[in-house]
Amino acid sequence: MKLITAVVKPHRLDEIKEALQAFGVQGLTVTEASGYGRQRGHTEVYRGAEYTVDLVPKIRIEVLVEDEDAETLIDVVVKAARTGKIGDGKVWSVPVETAVRVRTGERGPDAL
């Protein structure tokens, strides 16, 4: 199994959700996040005093998938999240040892 994590622009959430559903993903976890990449946030001005706001709002989407689906799913997420502008975010995957459905106790791919 793989855990796909995407940290992306908040307004792309709906597109990504729809793309994941179309792909057949059953569930996902969404968290509000903040951070920065190469663009380093933005500057705000209050009566001439400039404040650099490093951490910009992002959302973090996490999905568990079977190994063979991981690469395709990454492409699906990237396609749905892309605006072409700076700050579009990152998507990565990591191996997962096990997963358990709490309600039934099912393990591994059955728990997805």
Next chain:
Amino acid sequence: MAPAITTLAADAPALSAANTGFMLICSALVMLMTPALAFFYGGMVRVKSTLNMLMMSFISLGIVTILWVLFGFSLAFGTDSGSIIGWSSDYVGLSGIGITELWDGYTIPVYVFAVFQLMFAIITPALISGALADRVKFTAWALFITLWVTLVYFPVAHWVWGTGGWLFEMGVIDFAGGTAVHINAGAAALGVILVIGKRVGFKKDPMRPHSLPLVMLGAGLLWFGWFGFNAGSWLGNDDGVGAVMFVNTQVATAAAMLAWLAYEKIRHGSFTTLGAASGAVAGLVAITPSGGSCSPLGAIAIGAIAGLACAMAVGLKYKFGYDDSLDVVGVHLVGGVIGSLLVGLFATGGVQSKAKGLFYGGGLEQLGKQAVGVFAVLAYSLIASAVLALIIDKTMGMRVSEDDEVSGIDQVEHAETAYDFSGAGGGITGRTTATATTVPSENTKVDA
């Protein structure tokens, strides 16, 4: 305040229902300016000191009202003594005033004049509070207001507006409070912050305004209330001066807002909401002393000059290192000085006063008088306020502890916080345990 209307005095003035009604409405409008100021300031501070900022204005409504009735009105507008201070025992407790007794040759009752002037006395110390955001003990502030209005505001109001007051007799024009209100408050703010020092983290920590919508709401309500402040200062509208003042208030404010925004766009690249709100207030401040003597075109010039100058002045605190938290010096002192001095240039001689400014063939005489008024009030208020702050600081202490300042003055001084974020998904960390001491327990019998 305007001098006695001689044309009306020729025939014995009678109580005017129209002027009285107009002035009661104006008084209510000026009252609204203090809570408006509270929101203007309250939005500009960080979340943790919102309530304290609101309360520093609000408490003035309580303290100054009582002092005004007890002795303030008498000190400011009682019979002159040595051109410095007034006193009339009839005014003590407002006890010896007949309900139809008219104010000094005008067509409104003394009670109406007293209540209109009360609202000015309330907002002036509240203006000072913006410079002291985040760091002053509430009890120290309450004591400061009490001493300050007694020793600074009441005498200065007498100098500027009281019959026999030395600046009034000299011919200094302060139509609605450029010197008595704005320079007075701005200089006091500077005096106090030089004594109490900077906020913890000044120039290091970000101190962004927590709610610009509140700032805009406050500025909008200030603008609205200011029509009472300015147009009411002729104490009636028999001859249209109040209406001219209304027009001048509107156009100067508009010009100042546009000037501030233009400066910001060129200097910093954006038109900001805080700039629009601040520019509007700068224009209102500057037209306050001058609007009764200039034309609408003059008002546009005065507003634009003030908007530009105040936008530039608010940066000075970073340069000189004094922490005027919400720019009371940059907006009220600078705006008040500009508006008061520009009377000497833009007075047409055809509105409230016969005095003509430099641009209308009056030479430099009026400018000189205005400069004396500006300097006298600035110097007295600055020094007296610094001394008062020093005395309070050495006795009861003016500031909260550094720990309390960092953790937030709202909780320490008021046992409240402005916002509850626990309902917005942060329930675990925001959970509170309630111990209601006033609610009877189940075992207590309550008589219905």
